Amino acid sequence: MDTTSDGLETKAGAPSDIAALFAEFSSAFEEFKTTNDQRLGALEKRGSADGLLEGKLDRLNAVLDTNKAAMDRALVERARPQLDGKAVQADGEYKQAFAAYVKRGEEKALSVGVNADGGYVVPPETETEITRLMTSVSPMRALAGVRQVSGSVYKRPISVTGPAVGWVGETAARPITAAQTLAELSYPTMELYAMPAATAAFLDDAAVDVGQWIADEVNAAFAAQETTAFVNGDGVNKPKGFLTATAVAEASWSWGNLGYIATGAAGALPASNASDVLIDLVYALKAGYRQNASWVMNRKVQGTLRKLKDADGNYLWQPAATADGKARFMGFELVEAEDMPNIAANAFSIAFGDFRRGYLIVDRQGVSVLRDPFSSKPYVLFYTTKRVGGGIADYDAIKLLKFATS
Structure with missing residues (x-):
């Protein structure tokens, strides 16, 4: 585990406790939202954001990406079956x-x-x-x-x-319509x-x-x-x-x-x-x-979209609800x-x-x-x-x- 100058934790490898990783991921996203709100407030007041806030936001983006990658690795390891285990196979x-x-x-x-x-x-x-x-x-x-x-x-x-279709009267002629392509x-x-x-x-x-x-x-x-x-x-x-x-x-x-x-x-x-x-x-x-x-x-493009809000101030990017789920953007799943x-x-x-x-x-x-x-x-x-x-x-x-x- 490494720690940045802001006290942000990044994972060097995938821990066995996926629930703990997911909790850290959720906590990092809350910190990301708070930091981005401060950045947006500075943009509204002064027309420019503090470079320190921009840097912290970039590091939080990296933490979110690293934690998600660690969760993915841990889930793959957990789901991996034994190929040649003790069970007797038909072949x-x-x-x-x-x-x-x-x-x-x-x-x-x-x-x-x-x-x-x-x-x-x-x-x-x-x-x-x-x-x-x-x-x-x-x-x-x-x-x-x-x-x-x-x-x-x-x-x-x-x-x-x-095929082409059309409305006709009860006794009207039925011309041949165009066939489907x-x-x-x-x-x-x-x-x-x-x-x-x-x-x-x-x-x-x-x-x-x-x-x-x-x-x-x-x-x-x-x-x-x-x-x-x-x-x-x-x-x-x-x-x-x-x-x-x-x-x-x-x-x-x-x-x-x-x-x-x-x-x-x-x-x-x-x-x-x-x-x-x-x-x-x-x-x-x-x-x-x-x-x-x-x-x-x-992931770089996703990092840009994480900063966007709707007219009511809600973030359009939302983290996965479960450790094995996918993030959502505007209500649709987001895949890297x-x-x-x-x-x-x-x-x-x-x-x-x-x-x-x-x-x-x-x-x-x-x-x-x-x-x-x-x-x-x-x-x-x-x-x-x-x-x-x-x-x-x-x-x-x-x-x-x-x-x-x-």
């Missing part, structure tokens, strides 16, 4: 064979799990663990729709416009790989939980790459991120584009009534999407994605929408491991692959805030 023989393959390269019972490239398919428990941990680490996996597929490409038809969205799965290494001595240690080790190592590598691709991926050997779609002003929106609202100021929120443009963004989304909508931004851009001129730094309907992640079933004890002696390499695709599923379900004059 225990296969798991033992997989462990033998990882440790010593033995290929017993390969008829159960042989892959075409000579590798070995990860047991179901380990595969599930990798995906579950990525849901905890990768905010896009927790937000977006996810499909499991067995092929290399997932295709999805979608109705862009419904269908489009097909295609999501190719791309190969995501990690290649952790271990010494033979490490693998020979009977205390090593091989399945857990692979899950942890691969999870860290996969999660970071996935989130970046789901946000900013260009579609070349990786999923296509939602920010790489063509963005047009909401008034000119059409299918195939994402609509945006401009702040009216380059690289900033409006100087007065800053929250109005955020309200406009909320109501740019149709009612059917708003019910399950979330804000997506990075560090791959979202910082506030800058012409940047799309805030997204708002129903991401479960707006973005689709496609997972090809299976995570395979190829053991390589030859290429990097004395290390044993584990070439681990997973095929993942992704792209926008509904262009009307996500709206962006552009920090620009138009």
Whole structure:
């Protein structure tokens, strides 16, 4: 635990008592509100804020972010199941064979799990663990729709416009109406790989939980790459991120584009009534999407929004009600994605929408491991692959805030 010059506590690691961490987080937010109220009062009286107050506010923002990250780590650790515990699993023989393959390269019972490239398919428990941990680490996996597929490409038809209809009299003629318009969205799965290494001595240690080790190592590598691709991926050997779609002003929106609202100021929120443009963004989304909508931004942008109030002096940003909950902004859940851009001129730094309907992640079933004890002696390499695709599923379900004059 570290202490700043203001007496503010920051956490170096995640303590085991999540309730205590949450209490400290709530206390820090109350201190944040008090300090920001003083800053706003100084702005009203003198037209400028005390530099000491600005500095303290920045440090409080950092404390809030650090405490929330510590809570997230503690919750992941608490929720992590035992992969190879004492309970007897139905496929225990296969798991033992997989462990033998990882440790010593033995290929017993390969008829159960042989892959075409000579590798070995990860047991179901380990595969599930990798995906579950990525849901905890990768905010896009927790937000977006996810499909499991067995092929290399997932295709999805979608109705862009419904059939034309019209009112007619009892005996009036019934002319043929225009048919509905269908489009097909295609999501190719791309190969995501990690290649952790271990010494033979490490693998020979009977205390090593091989399945857990692979899950942890691969999870860290996969999660970071996935989130970046789901946000900013260009579609070349990786999923296509939602920010790489063509963005047009909401008034000119059409299918195939994402609509945006401009702040009216380059690289900033409006100087007065800053929250109005955020309200406009909320109501740019149709009612059917708003019910399950979330804000997506990075922590620096969230730090800026924490300072905003409504006309009655209430803070628009509110902390989570429980330790495992999410913060809310203007009544909607707020999700941090560090791959979202910082506030800058012409940047799309805030997204708002129903991401479960707006973005689709496609997972090809299976995570395979190829053991390589030859290429990097004395290390044993584990070439681990997973095929993942992704792209926008509904262009009307996500709206962006552009920090620009138009």
